[in-house]
Amino acid sequence: MRVVILAYHRVYPGYHIDPEVFDFQMRTIKEKFSPLSLDEVIGFLRGEIQLKRDGVVVTFDDGWADNFIYAYPILKKYGLRGVVFVTTGFISNTPLVRPTLADYWKGKVTLEELFKPIEMDKAVMEFAMRGESDQFLTWEEIRGMRDVFEVECHGHTHAYHFRSPRIVGFIRTGLYGRQNWLLLSGLHQEIGTPLYESGSALAWPRYYGECFESSDDYRKRVKQELGISILHITNNTGMRPYHLAWPFGEYSQIGLEIAKEMGFLACYTADQGVVTESSDRYALPRFFPPRSRTMFLMALKRIIGMPIYRQTLRMLRLWQKINNL
Secondary structure, eight states: OOEEEEEESOOOTTSSSOHHHHHHHHHHHHHHSEEOOHHHHHHHHTTOOOOSSOEEEEEEEEOBTHIIIIIHHHHHHTTOOEEEEEOGGGOBOSOOOOOOHHHHHTTSSOGGGSOOOOOHHHHHHHHHHHSOOTTBOBHHHHHHTTTTEEEEEOOSOOOEEEEEEEEEEEOSSOOOGGGGGGGGGTOOOOTTOEEEEEEETTTSOOBOSSOBOOHHHHHHHHHHHHHHHHHHHHHHHSOOOOEEEOGGGOOOHHHHHHHHHTTOSEEEEEEEOOBOTTOOTTSEEEBOOOSSHHHHHHHHHHHHOHHHHHHHHHHHHHHHHHTTO
């Protein structure tokens, strides 16, 4: 038996994974897999839990508001649980709980009245400039979805910083894609500024332009950031996190040592794959679902075999017929 750890970031209309696609994917895994918690995955790896069919865990990274507004009601609809790996620095203390898709189903709000997310890069830039953004969850919302979501660790800053003296470009008209995350480490957007090879702040010692961060300082910084994240989650949910997803999927040997020292039971990467009984629980792979329903089912074919794939494909065709697609 195997365990598939699905990895999402966001779910909202117009995004890579929209609510209809997410609904289809959740309905499919509900029928074909055994839903598990992360602690049950650890039990599986230790040989304490025997699975009768392949297991699945639904995870989200960062702590985006749409996880509460769109994903939470769909998971609850199918009786599934989820995990949100939160970057605690993103989460607001504002006592705000926004209407969700469930409120739309009940006729309390229109779709137009639901929160409208903006693109990820714009949201990161907004947070870097203002120190806050309504694109992320509030602690009040996180507490409100604890009946479905486990809350686990994704660090405190999600910063991206320079890691080597190799220049890979210059700021010309602005930052693009992942470069926007450099703003979280204090980069100023000045035209002509050199851009050095970069990486996750938790995975690499920082390069300052003239010198490198020492190994001791790097170790202290990682330990401090993870400690702050643990404290925020514990204080705001009443539950201490024991699972860590590395920002950007990047990690180092020093980071792994610190994670173990701090009591984390497992670490999760961005490496594509499935969890088997022999998997290293401090480098567990995940699976990033494609948007296409057909591609999603083809991925299931690789994971759980042809017979179930055929049954699920028939379900997709029936779903398309019912919805006139």
